[in-house]
Amino acid sequence: MPRFSVIVPAYRVQAYLHECLDSVSGQSFKDFETVVVDDGSPDACGAIADEYAGRDHRFAVVHLPENTGLGPARNAGIARARGDYLIFLDGDDTLLPDALQTIADRIAATGGPDVLVYDYTRVYWSGETVRNQLAGHLAETGPPSFRLADRPELLKVLMVVWNKAYRREFVESEGFTFPPGYYEDTPWTYPVLMAAGSIAVLDAVCVGYRQRRRGNILSTTSLRHFDVFDQYDRVFAFIDARPGLALWRPAMFRRMLDHFSTLFTSHGRLPPGTRAEFFRRARAHCVRYRTPGASVPHRTRLRHGLIRLGAHRTYRLLWAAQQSRGALRLRAASLRHLVRGALLQLHYRVQLRLPVRSRDAVFAAYWHRGYACNPAAIEASARELVPGLRTSWICHPEHAHTVPPGTRRLHPGTYRYWTALARSKYLVNNVNFDRRLVKRRGQVLVQTHHGTPLKTMGTDLVDRPAAAGSTDFEQLLRNIDKWDFSLSANLHSTLVWERTYPSGYTTLEYGYPRNDVFHRTSPQEVARLRETLSIPPDCTAILYAPTHRDYRRSQHHALDLERLVKVLGPRFVVLARSHYLYSVPEAASGRTPHPRIIDVSGHPSLEALCLASDVLVTDYSSLMFDYANLDRPLVIHLDDSEAYEAARGTYFDLQAFPPGAVARSQDELLDIFVSGYWRGSRSAQLRAAFRARFCPHDDGYAAERVVRRVFLGETAGLPRPVPLTERRPAAPLPRQSAVRAAAGAPGD
Structure with a gap:
């Protein structure tokens, strides 16, 4: 059985x-x-x-x-x-x-x-x-x-x-x-x-x-929708045959009338000319089974009352009126939106005629998702190094809590927002600003980007429609022409940006400011980060952060994370980070994840997650270039390389020049971890070569270099990159020390 x-x-x-x-x-x-x-x-x-x-x-x-x-x-x-x-x-x-x-x-x-x-x-x-x-x-x-x-x-x-x-x-x-x-x-x-x-x-x-x-079937037009009356006859017959269930009659009576009302007002179910007969039969059932007592909202009471009265025409008139009111509300809202948009643009045009404020700077990142990435690191450094600078951060209201207290918050599409865009001297973003932005004489626009390009970018996507989607390349070029500075982390990025984003800007090959924190965080702070994420002190934390797939409409984790943690055992946890463009699979499906799979997709700081982890597992994500600065193990999981290359394409063969071990399937990934290859000498050699090529400037002073060059106008005497052999990136405390630090005891 x-x-x-x-x-x-x-x-x-x-x-x-x-x-x-x-x-x-x-x-x-x-x-x-x-x-x-x-x-x-x-x-x-x-x-x-x-x-x-x-x-x-x-x-x-x-x-x-x-x-x-x-x-x-x-x-x-x-x-x-x-x-x-x-x-x-x-x-x-x-x-x-x-x-x-x-x-x-x-x-x-x-x-x-x-x-x-x-x-x-x-x-x-x-x-x-x-x-x-x-x-x-x-x-x-x-x-x-x-x-x-x-x-x-x-x-x-x-x-x-x-x-x-x-x-x-x-x-x-x-x-x-x-x-x-x-x-x-x-x-x-x-x-x-x-x-x-x-x-x-x-x-x-x-x-x-x-x-x-x-x-x-239930969406088709058919007389069989009248079967609903026989079905409720059966429900009430069941109740009547069991006196102990009589207490459910009021609830069933309400559910029945709600069901009748839904069917009556649903488009395309009842054949033409049958609504009056349907309403007549609904009224008969109402009379036959009427059992007051269930709680009914006021609007629902009106519908139920009309059914009891058999007021078919009145019901239809009220239903039509309700639909008309809804359509009028939508049209009125659309008109209000158009009028407000016109007034905002008029306000913006007026502000463009007023002087530029030389001490004002506006920052944004990831299409207004919050205080993050290179712009956040530059903003923090600018407040420290530039006397009298007033900074503002553009973000949606739900992300306002991520902005530090000393920075003014601006919500997109408001009068203050357009005023700031029109009159601030400095404009800093890791994506493009609103296409309606007018770049004024005296304004300085810094494009920081948000990753080292492995995947094909910019105008190189012209021949890749699956990845380009609805990209307006003419508008993209108009946006690029507004840039004064383009930030680069390495020579590879410089060559790619200048070719695929062609314009007359100045490239600042200074490193990525967002990576400064990797060299400025103490082991005690790393231990506290791990504690806030509920990582057990004696566990190895795997940060799993795949990128999105242009060729797939729905996104999901390529790895079976539950199988991974079950095979690796209780001394491993996984920090699962979905790409910011997509929902977390566990959240979308409603499933409860394994207790050693920690969903960190909503965490505001990707840098903090890197610091808290012991190893990164990713695919084509540019996060690998940032993580390499920590000099911690990386494992690349490529189970769809042919599809990804066909749809998006890459600038170099990652399998030929990886930052660590490469797995082409889940089984290979498990072998890499079970065997210890992920942290072996060969993996360390690959990582060292990768760091030498892609991390020459990420030494903890990138933000200072940008601020001194852009905001203070310094071109000489900028901090020279610290050699790789002399860098000391943040490292976690030894496991026993981490236990004591989390408990409040002094470290070793």
């Missing part, structure tokens, strides 16, 4: 069925069976199911002679199932890789409940994923298991069959079956929850709920 029976009805889903069944067969938890029910599908669903059954004994197929609908097809699957728990999965949806293991663990932890409710994420054709907005109702707080009366808010979670696991003995003892027709989930899910002796919740995404552009 398997632990789970996964029941998959299949009808006209041949394009998605392989992905669905692969998501089941590839589960890390192996104790399951899969019952695929071919519901008389006229396409290849039956053949696909037979293919899986032929190669995996855990798959069985039930072929129905004709199409019966989801309800009867699921009943056929139940009749064939032998598992302790029933799990339903539609043929176009998927299970997340560890879904069954997560469900099994939660069932064991909650004492084997009758029903376990888990979460899902909507998966759109574009690759976008959106987690259930009511996931908060699945919080694993309070008793491990409970009755519905203890947590009635569960009724607000999407009432479908596939976000729950059901104890098969409970289903059989209660005689639950699915009815025919549309909305077959309704008379199953509500009775199951009301009758369950024990319910548990799992706050983890287990199902990917595909949102098809076309072809969803």
Whole structure:
């Protein structure tokens, strides 16, 4: 008897069925069976199911002679199932890789409940994923298991069959079956929850709920939407047959009217000319099952009242009026936006006619994401070295807390923002400013960049449409022409920037100011950083920071991080840092990460993460050039080199000149760590050659060189680069010393 029976009805889903069944067969938890029910599908669903059954004994197929609908097809699957728990999965949806293991663990932890409710994420054709907005109702707080009366808010979670696991003995003892027709989930899910002796919740995404552009049965125009009335007849018949469930009548009455209202106002479901009949039948159900007592918001009360009165025309008029008000609000908001934009540009034009303020400097980074990178290091040094300088930082309100107290905060698109752009002498950014910026005589614009170029950049992307996307190269050139200075970390960067960003600016090959901190941080400060990140004192911290992929719409970690930490053991932790353009996979999926995988994607300082780690694992990210300054081990993971080179391209062969060990697969990466090669003598030799080529100026004084040249006008006497052999980059305390430092004791 398997632990789970996964029941998959299949009808006209041949394009998605392989992905669905692969998501089941590839589960890390192996104790399951899969019952695929071919519901008389006229396409290849039956053949696909037979293919899986032929190669995996855990798959069985039930072929129905004709199409019966989801309800009867699921009943056929139940009749064939032998598992302790029933799990339903539609043929176009998927299970997340560890879904069954997560469900099994939660069932064991909650004492084997009758029903376990888990979460899902909507998966759109574009690759976008959106987690259930009511996931908060699945919080694993309070008793491990409970009755519905203890947590009635569960009724607000999407009432479908596939976000729950059901104890098969409970289903059989209660005689639950699915009815025919549309909305077959309704008379199953509500009775199951009301009758369950024990319910548990799992706050983890287990199902990917595909949102098809076309072809969803419930989105088609059909008289079968009238089946909803029969389904609620069954729900109330179930309640009436069990007097102990009478307390649920008010809640079911409200849910029924909400459902009717949604169907009535949904575009494209009810055939033309049938709305009056639908409303008449809704009113009849309202009269038949009316049970006041449930809490209803004021706006909802009006809709329910109109249904009870049978005021079909009034309901439609109010619905149309509401839609019209919404459209008017959108048009008014658009008009306000246009007017405000025009006034802001008028204000900017006026400010452009006023004198430039010679002591004002404006800084920004990463499209206004916060105080970071080279501009932040230059701003801090300028405040220290330039007397009377007034600095401002442009950032969105949610990042304002990252700006130090002595710096004025500017929010994009405000009058103060445009005033600062028009009148500040110094403009410093690691990306381009607003394209509407007018570069004035007397203004100085410094482009700091935000990495050493390994991947193809700028005008070199003209022949790479996958990477260039919608880049306006004419606008890019106009932006470049505004630069006065371009910052470079090494000769390689200088040659690339001057070719791919062609204009008349002056290159400052001074090193990257953001890397100064690597030479100015004490071992005690490193220990404190590790403590704030919850890195155990005796653990090796791997910083995993991959770059984004231009050829992939959806981004995910190429490495199985859970497998990595399990193989390496308890003395390793992973700091997982997703690229700033994308969400963290764990956060997007709602999964709870392994306790030794620390999500640091939201951490404001990448430099702090580098200091806190012991080794960097990356791919084509420019972070490797910065990290090399720490003279700590680097491991390069390249599992898609051919695809990446074809889509984006690189300026040199990273595999021929790497900063450390190179792994071409997860298994090779594991071997590199298990064998100790990642910190061996050969890896150190590769890193030394890499540092010599790409880190000649990053010695802790790059920001000072920039400030003295740009803000103070000094061209002679700038700090000369410290030779590599004389540099002493920040190092963590010895492990035992780190323990004492974290506890407040003096270090060695």
